[in-house]
Amino acid sequence: MLHLLNTPQREAVVYLGGPCLVLAGAGSGKTRVITQKIAYLIEKAGMNAKNIAAITFTNKAAREMQERVGALLPKEMLKGLTVSTFHSLGLKMLREEARHLGYKPQFSILDSADAAKIISEQLVTTDKQLIRSSMSQISMLKNDRISPDKALAMAQSEGELQLAKLYRSYQDTLFAYQALDFDDLIRLPVDLFEAHPEVLEKWQNRLRYLLVDEYQDTNTTQYQLVKLLAGVTGLFTAVGDDDQSIYAWRGANVDNLRLLQEDFPKLQVIKLEQNYRSMARILRCANAVIGNNPKLFEKKLWSDLGVGDPIMVIESKTEEEEAAMVLDHLESSRFLSNGKYSNYAILYRGNHQARIIEKQMWGRRIPYVISGGQSFYDKAEIKDVLAYLRLIANEDDDPAFIRSVTTPKRGVGNVTLEKLGSYAATRNVSFFAAVYEEGFIHQVQAAQYEPLRLFCDFINRMQDRAAKEPAGPLLNELLLAIDFETWLYENDEPRPAEAKWKNVQDLVAWITKKGEEDDKSLIDIVQTIALITMLEGRDEEDVDAVKLSTLHASKGLEYPHVFLIGCEENILPHQNSIESNMVEEERRLMYVGITRAQRTLTISYCGKRRRAGEWQITEPSRFLKELPPEDVIISGRLAGDKPKPAMSKEERKAKNAELMARIGK
Numbered sequence: 272m273l274h275l276l277n278t279p280q281r282e283a284v285v286y287l288g289g290p291c292l293v294l295a296g297a298g299s300g301k302t303r304v305i306t307q308k309i310a311y312l313i314e315k316a317g318m319n320a321k322n323i324a325a326i327t328f329t330n331k332a333a334r335e336m337q338e339r340v341g342a343l344l345p346k347e348m349l350k351g352l353t354v355s356t357f358h359s360l361g362l363k364m365l366r367e368e369a370r371h372l373g374y375k376p377q378f379s380i381l382d383s384a385d386a387a388k389i390i391s392e393q394l395v396t397t398d399k400q401l402i403r404s405s406m407s408q409i410s411m412l413k414n415d416r417i418s419p420d421k422a423l424a425m426a427q428s429e430g431e432l433q434l435a436k437l438y439r440s441y442q443d444t445l446f447a448y449q450a451l452d453f454d455d456l457i458r459l460p461v462d463l464f465e466a467h468p469e470v471l472e473k474w475q476n477r478l479r480y481l482l483v484d485e486y487q488d489t490n491t492t493q494y495q496l497v498k499l500l501a502g503v504t505g506l507f508t509a510v511g512d513d514d515q516s517i518y519a520w521r522g523a524n525v526d527n528l529r530l531l532q533e534d535f536p537k538l539q540v541i542k543l544e545q546n547y548r549s550m551a552r553i554l555r556c557a558n559a560v561i562g563n564n565p566k567l568f569e570k571k572l573w574s575d576l577g578v579g580d581p582i583m584v585i586e587s588k589t590e591e592e593e594a595a596m597v598l599d600h601l602e603s604s605r606f607l608s609n610g611k612y613s614n615y616a617i618l619y620r621g622n623h624q625a626r627i628i629e630k631q632m633w634g635r636r637i638p639y640v641i642s643g644g645q646s647f648y649d650k651a652e653i654k655d656v657l658a659y660l661r662l663i664a665n666e667d668d669d670p671a672f673i674r675s676v677t678t679p680k681r682g683v684g685n686v687t688l689e690k691l692g693s694y695a696a697t698r699n700v701s702f703f704a705a706v707y708e709e710g711f712i713h714q715v716q717a718a719q720y721e722p723l724r725l726f727c728d729f730i731n732r733m734q735d736r737a738a739k740e741p742a743g744p745l746l747n748e749l750l751l752a753i754d755f756e757t758w759l760y761e762n763d764e765p766r767p768a769e770a771k772w773k774n775v776q777d778l779v780a781w782i783t784k785k786g787e788e789d790d791k792s793l794i795d796i797v798q799t800i801a802l803i804t805m806l807e808g809r810d811e812e813d814v815d816a817v818k819l820s821t822l823h824a825s826k827g828l829e830y831p832h833v834f835l836i837g838c839e840e841n842i843l844p845h846q847n848s849i850e851s852n853m854v855e856e857e858r859r860l861m862y863v864g865i866t867r868a869q870r871t872l873t874i875s876y877c878g879k880r881r882r883a884g885e886w887q888i889t890e891p892s893r894f895l896k897e898l899p900p901e902d903v904i905i906s907g908r909l910a911g912d913k914p915k916p917a918m919s920k921e922e923r924k925a926k927n928a929e930l931m932a933r934i935g936k
């Protein structure tokens with residue numbers, strides 16, 4: 272097993288003397304160290320798998336890690352191993368310990384859309400910007416472990432006071448709903464462990480060795496959780512790269528890398544320098560770009576995979592042309608190499624950039640999958656319908672209850688819901704069950720009670736029928752009964768109702784087909800959908816399709832051929848980051864993008880693009896000027912893309928310097 276590692280990697284894997292930090296650049300095998308170390312701990316160090324927890328950044332990364340460890344050791348030896356995100360680890364702890372915090376163990380989890388709804392109701396606004404910024408400020412407070420009371424006490428301006436009040440009422444609402452948001456999943460275990468040392472001890476005994484991937488993107492609470500769990504023994508291995516810290520906007524704190532050295536003076540720091548992913552030119556570009564950021568830690572990165580092709584920079588006039596040229600290059604490269612679609616990834620800064628590419632891929636019949644964007648199951652109208660189905664399948668699903676009882680509006684007000692929530696919490700029953708309890712019926716007036724009762728009776732009837740009747744027609748009947756189409760047309764913003772209704776019909780068609788093909792009831796199908804949602808999208812790995820992904824979501828992954836599109840000022844670096852002096856973080860994002868590529872890298876930008884329906888002249892990204900001219904070839908309409916005679920190295924250097932100067936103008 273250890274022969275799959277180089278010397279410093281091996282050193283990191285076998286080191287069990289205390290806390291260990293692997294600090295190294297992209298593609299140097301940090302994640303491989305974690306996978307191999309899990310196997311080493313179990314097979315060589317004799318640890319029980321159930322005493323080991325590996326923490327990854329996304330569910331997808333967790334799945335991948337589980338698979339890789341699965342290839343190293345037989346299944347029996349891996350029983351009880353925890354490989355999860357911080358959030359799912361927190362969730363696991365809270366399910367067991369919720370009582371200590373006054374929550375029922377079947378508490379619900381609200382995703383950010385559900386949370387936004389609460390904020391929007393409390394602020395009595397639909398202003399997306401305001402809602403988003405309030406949410407992110409509350410999130411920051413939570414991640415800094417400032418309670419609503421403390422926030423109220425600390426408030427120094429009217430704005431801060433308003434925010435603290437909003438935070439207070441948001442938190443009270445969550446509690447009444449017996450619901451937690453994503454931040455709570457990490458914040459509450461930390462609170463719990465600090466208040467109850469005996470609970471902490473129990474978990475320290477259970478999780479004796481921790482491994483943390485992508486450590487540079489942990490936030491303050493996550494780091495505190497690691498510190499608490501690691502305790503005095505400090506048995507953990509963290510791996511990270513400060514140059515790939517790209518989640519500051521979500522509270523990630525690179526300073527945690529430095530803190531680790533302060534908090535654990537015996538920290539063993541191991542550096543890796545050999546990159547096993549990329550050809551040398553790609554690496555040179557990555558190093559050159561990131562070299563413009565101030566250095567926290569000195570790192571060198573080299574590769575012996577060969578020089579590789581020059582990095583192509585494609586210029587085009589418009590975003591449509593950009594998409595067309597990128598796809599031309601992609602198709603001809605695939606044709607020449609007779610390779611697979613899945614060898615290609617198209618990366619971009621913001622989700623909206625995928626649209627034009629998607630449209631053209633659709634037209635050319637190029638198969639693709641989107642990761643890191645909004646999946647079909649995340650769309651509000653789909654979630655609305657799924658909430659009904661979830662509730663029919665499982666009446667204890669409180670968020671599904673809240674969502675469906677209020678969508679469409681049926682006269683159940685917030686005050687009634689809050690009453691129902693606190694009643695359910697004291698009685699330790701679901702919202703649904705509480706509706707039928709005498710104790711609750713006495714608390715509300717008949718006019719408030721009526722719509723609740725009607726709703727629950729409706730769900731009850733549907734439950735009876737869902738087990739036996741064909742799924743498709745029943746779902747159609749449900750949509751008619753709640754008059755969902757009308758409701759969509761009454762809420763025609765921000766996307767047109769027509770498109771939303773089309774999505775709903777796609778869902779109906781899919782469910783009808785599933786029901787007929789596999790002779791499955793609505794309940795059976797809904798349970799698979801819930802699973803699909805939980806796994807973040809359908810299984811993408813087996814299909815031969817081009818990957819479309821945001822730069823953020825591409826972290827940790829690698830692809831033979833990468834296209835990085837929209838390399839323009841105000842996109843990459845993003846306008847907000849330019850305005851708020853965060854260009855260094857954008858440069859790290861560029862570094863992450865470049866270092867995803869194994870064999871070829873193609874970068875593109877266009878001369879003008881539409882913004883809010885109007886054409887805007889765009890400028891090439893400042894990061895393009897930071898690429899070493901001798902490793903780059905510029906082609907495309909603006910460069911006069913004709914077959915060129917072979918150039919000598921000097922000629923190419925001069926030509927590129929000239930082109931780079933033009934980019935710079």
Ligand SMILES: Nc1ncnc2c1ncn2[C@@H]1O[C@H](COP(=O)(O)OP(=O)(O)OP(=O)(O)O)[C@@H](O)[C@H]1O
Nearest residue numbers: 275276277296297298299300301302303547548827
């Ligand atoms: N010692 C090694 N010998 C051969 N290949 C290796 C070795 N170590 C790592 N690799 C390969 O190099 C690639 C990059 O490794 P890995 O993903 O672990 O790097 P990383 O440091 O985690 O990268 P990132 O910073 O992007 O997360 C993978 O394909 C991995 O299998």
Ligand SMILES: [Mg+2]
Nearest residue numbers: 301302484827
């Ligand atoms: Mg990695």
